[in-house]
Amino acid sequence: MRILNKKIAITALIICFIAPSIILTTHSAPPPTPKTYSTTLESNYSVYISEYQPTYNFNSGTNKYYLEIQQNELEYKWVSFVKFDLSSLPEDAEVLDAEISLYLTAGSNPGAAVRMYPVRQYWSENSVTWNTRPSYKDFTKTGGLIDTITISTAGWKDWDATSVVEDWVDGSRTNYGVAFETNYNFPRFRSDESTFEPSLYILYRSSSGEEPEDPPEDPPEDTTPCEIEYTINPENPQNGDEVTISVTATDDIGLEYLAIKEGSIELCSEFAEDDETTILYCNYTENLYVPGKTFFIEANDLGSSSTQLITLEINVEGTGSNPVVTLDIEFDEDDAIPEKYRLLPMDGQEVSITATATDPDGIDFMTITCDGMLYDFSYDPPQTEVEETINLINGVDILNDCSTPCTLRYSVRAYDIEDLSTRVEGEDIEVNAPWQWYWGLPFANWGSPDNHTWSWTMMESIFGEDDVWVDKG
Incomplete structure (x- = not known):
C-alpha cells in the first residue's frame, strides 16, 4: 500500500511539472505578422560647395538656406550634400521604396538633368569645402549613380533612393548621405535651414509593431511674397x-x-x-x-x-577734374658734364624716378613706365594725394641691351575714381659714351670722387677741358 501511494505521489509530481509546459507550448502566441509602414524624414544636414570658391564653407549667413546644384559657363561646379538620420526606423525594417525630395525655388532650363550619388566619406556641414569635399563617385562606368531626373519647373523634385536606403538600413553601406550635381545652370534649391527641408520618404515592412513618427507638418500657406x-x-x-x-x-x-x-x-x-x-x-x-x-x-x-x-x-558724383601729375628723375651723379654722359652703357648707376598725383575725387591707380616696363600702383580706398618712387639699376633693370647712342624714356599716368587720367612724359635721356669707353679703359669707378683711377688732368686731356665726367667745382 505504501508502494502504491508512492507511485501515485511520483506520478502526481511529474504531472505538476510537465503540465504547465504542455499548456504553455499549446497556447504560445504566433509570431507577429509584418506590417507595411511609411514615414517621411527631414534632413538636418545639408550644405553646398563651390569649385569657384574652393576654400569657402557655405553653411552660414543667407547661404545656409539654399542648396546650389549647377555648373556655370566656365564649367565651375556647385555640388550639394544631404544626409538623413535613420535611427527612428525599427531594427527589422525592410525597405520597399524610398524617395529623396528637394524643393526648387524657380523654373529652369527644360531638359536639365540632375544626378544623385551616394557619398562615400564623412563630411561636416559646418566645415566642408570644395577642397575638402568627400568622395561621392566610384570607378564604375556610371560612377555609382543612384538616379537622374529631368527638371524644368519649380517645386518638389523626387529622386528614387530605394537602393541606397536599403544599403544604409541593412548595413552594407555606411550612411554618409547623398550628393547632387548637374551640368546646367540652376536656380537654388532649399536646404534644411529653410521651411522646405530636403525630405526622405520610406515605405518599409516591419514586425516590431512600432508605429512610425508622425510626418512633419507642411510649410505654412504663404503665397504672398514678402x-x-x-x-x-x-x-x-x-x-x-x-x-x-x-x-x-x-x-x-x-x-x-x-x-x-x-x-x-x-x-x-x-x-x-x-x-x-x-x-x-x-x-x-x-x-x-x-x-x-x-x-x-x-x-x-x-x-x-x-x-x-x-x-x-x-x-556718387565727382568734380570732373583731371589729376594733377608731376614726374622727376635723379641719378647717382646729377652734375655730370656734359649731360650726355649722365648715363653710360651698363654703368650700374641707380636711377630714381618719382611721380606724384593729386585729385580732389581721389587717385585710385597710377602707372610709371620706364624703358618699356610698367610699374603699377593701386589705392583702395582712393587717395587725394599719392607719391611713388621707383629705383632702377642702369644695365640691369633698364637699358640692359643699350648700344650707343640709345635713349631712356619714362612717363607716368594717373587715374582718378571718375576714370579721368593725366599722362606726363619725362625728358628723353640720351645715353652716350666717349670712344675710350670701348677700349677697355678703367672707367668702372666713374662717379665716385674717392675712387677715380685717372687724374683730372688725364681726363681733361682725353675728353677736353669742358667735357669731363664729374664737375670739378
Missing part, C-alpha cells in the same frame, strides 16, 4: 560721403531672413527667431566714392515664392 522698403541717406551722396542704407522687410505670415549684399558678400544680415517673425531690419554704413557702388537687398519668407531681390545702384 515686401522690402529701403532708404538711402544722404539721397544724393558726394564723393567720400558716409552713406547709410536702411532696409525693412515685412511679411504677413513669417520671414526667414533679410540681407544687404555687395556681390556675394553679406554686409548686413538678420534672421528670424521663429516662424512668426513678420518684420526684420538691416542697416549698413560705408563711405562711398565716385562712381558709386551696386548693392543687393535680399529677403525671403516662409512660403514657396522666390527670394525677393532688389538691385540698388548708388551713384
